[in-house]
Amino acid sequence: MADSARVREWIEREDGRAESTRYGQVRQLERFLRKTGMTEAELVRAAKDPERIRKVADGFVRSERQAGHRPAYALSVWYGVKSFLDSAGAPVAYNPALKKADMEPADLASRRVPTADELRRLVDSVSLRNRAIVLFLASSGVRVGVIAKGSEGEQEEASDGLRLENLYDIDVATGKFAVKPVLVSVPPRLSKNGSAYMTAISTEAATVLENYLDQRIRGGEKLSPKSPIFIPDPRGADREARTAEGYRTMNRNGLSNSIAEWFSAVAPAGIRWTAHSLRAWCSTRLETAESQGLISRTRREFFLGHALGVDGTYNLSRPLSPEAREELRESYRQVEEFVTIISPSKEDAKSELIRSLATAIEQATGKKTDGSLRGEDLVKALRDALGAASAEPEPVKGPAVIPSGIPPPKRSNEQRSVDAEAVGRYLDSGWSFVSPLNSHLAIVRWDGPVQ
Numbered sequence: 001m002a003d004s005a006r007v008r009e010w011i012e013r014e015d016g017r018a019e020s021t022r023y024g025q026v027r028q029l030e031r032f033l034r035k036t037g038m039t040e041a042e043l044v045r046a047a048k049d050p051e052r053i054r055k056v057a058d059g060f061v062r063s064e065r066q067a068g069h070r071p072a073y074a075l076s077v078w079y080g081v082k083s084f085l086d087s088a089g090a091p092v093a094y095n096p097a098l099k100k101a102d103m104e105p106a107d108l109a110s111r112r113v114p115t116a117d118e119l120r121r122l123v124d125s126v127s128l129r130n131r132a133i134v135l136f137l138a139s140s141g142v143r144v145g146v147i148a149k150g151s152e153g154e155q156e157e158a159s160d161g162l163r164l165e166n167l168y169d170i171d172v173a174t175g176k177f178a179v180k181p182v183l184v185s186v187p188p189r190l191s192k193n194g195s196a197y198m199t200a201i202s203t204e205a206a207t208v209l210e211n212y213l214d215q216r217i218r219g220g221e222k223l224s225p226k227s228p229i230f231i232p233d234p235r236g237a238d239r240e241a242r243t244a245e246g247y248r249t250m251n252r253n254g255l256s257n258s259i260a261e262w263f264s265a266v267a268p269a270g271i272r273w274t275a276h277s278l279r280a281w282c283s284t285r286l287e288t289a290e291s292q293g294l295i296s297r298t299r300r301e302f303f304l305g306h307a308l309g310v311d312g313t314y315n316l317s318r319p320l321s322p323e324a325r326e327e328l329r330e331s332y333r334q335v336e337e338f339v340t341i342i343s344p345s346k347e348d349a350k351s352e353l354i355r356s357l358a359t360a361i362e363q364a365t366g367k368k369t370d371g372s373l374r375g376e377d378l379v380k381a382l383r384d385a386l387g388a389a390s391a392e393p394e395p396v397k398g399p400a401v402i403p404s405g406i407p408p409p410k411r412s413n414e415q416r417s418v419d420a421e422a423v424g425r426y427l428d429s430g431w432s433f434v435s436p437l438n439s440h441l442a443i444v445r446w447d448g449p450v451q
Contacts, residue, residue, distance in 0.1 A: 004040060010087040028080030036060055047090035054094050061096045071098050113280050114273055119341045121266045130262060132212040133230055135205035139339040141282035141304045142199060144275045146190045147230055148250035160243040165225035172223050175213025181332055182206045183325060191305055199303045200332040204342045207417045282339055289335035299331050409446035417443055
């Protein structure tokens with residue numbers, strides 16, 4: 001099919017389609033011709049007869065429905081066919097009429113967006129590499145095709161996935177980041193709309209990614225700027241692919257299937273999550289942050305790689321100065337808690353505190369709080385019930401005092417991944433325990449002042 005002069009011209013046509021979209025539409029055209037029994041030339045001739053092309057399109061949708069496929073899927077194939085016909089000089093305006101219900105997935109009810117709690121269960125159930133993948137996708141909102149190689153038939157250059165050179169402030173030799181959260185530059189070849197954009201990964205995602213890169217280094221890999229951010233399982237569990245430079249990299253379809261399998265192990269009955277659920281989660285969390293005035297719609301859409309129209313042309317869709325990049329990082333930092341998974345968000349922590357205080361009151365007094373107490377009333381009730389022992393401790397004053405062997409914190413709220421054996425020393429020095437990463441690593445946080 002790609003050998004056809006018409007199709008080659010269509011593929012190369014500059015009309016704003018991403019490379020992945022172009023080759024996906026070639027496969028849609030192949031399916032349409034195969035299912036209708038038409039040749040490419042017959043299709044072009046039929047397109048010039050409005051009545052005939054209408055019957056062909058309706059017949060295709062009808063046959064796909066009879067074969068058990070959703071009409072919405074058939075319609076998406078038709079849109080690819082229309083793009084080809086437009087390029088071939090035989091544009092068609094007609095679209096098969098479908099009901100709204102036909103456009104919804106058959107299992108729509110099972111595809112709700114997961115909660116942070118459900119994503120925590122996912123993160124806790126997978127390996128270090130897979131944990132890094134989940135956190136990267138969920139906190140950045142990038143599509144799976146941005147970090148993994150595309151299907152066969154796509155241009156090699158357009159499908160290699162992100163590399164270490166696309167991560168800002170990284171020391172490639174050590175796999176460590178100088179600044180967090182980490183900005184991520186998505187080049188045009190990996191953007192669905194063909195335009196470069198920038199997003200970021202959360203501090204916790206960056207911390208887990210550092211541990212994963214360290215694991216690769218200790219395994220003998222020498223990292224370079226062209227190294228893929230994620231590579232296949234060395235035990236051969238993944239479908240292997242290669243970058244243009246010969247580096248082993250993830251296969252997009254294989255990774256998508258793997259993420260669905262990871263989800264299936266923790267999903268509630270009747271719920272089906274896919275790799276796209278991680279992007280959906282990021283989008284909904286950023287929308288919540290936008291509703292609270294913490295990020296503008298333009299920047300939220302930019303982080304998700306959406307087309308921005310005139311707003312983007314005059315602002316974000318240009319090469320960014322270092323100052324502009326730092327502004328974007330600060331914008332992301334303002335909403336970072338909304339896309340944080342391992343560490344509960346402030347809202348989650350507040351709810352947990354309320355539950356803990358209510359439990360303490362009930363245990364001390366034998367009376368139910370019925371959930372009606374909030375804020376200062378709840379604290380007062382706890383103090384009345386438990387006496388002076390429940391009063392809040394005086395805040396620590398003065399600079400941080402760190403025992404020998406533990407690097408001092410650089411800023412308040414700094415998070416650090418440490419060996420499990422070192423957690424006790426960190427806690428003794430004033431750090432707070434956040435969560436385990438795996439069987440031998442944990443995250444701790446410094447909440448006090450710094451020198």
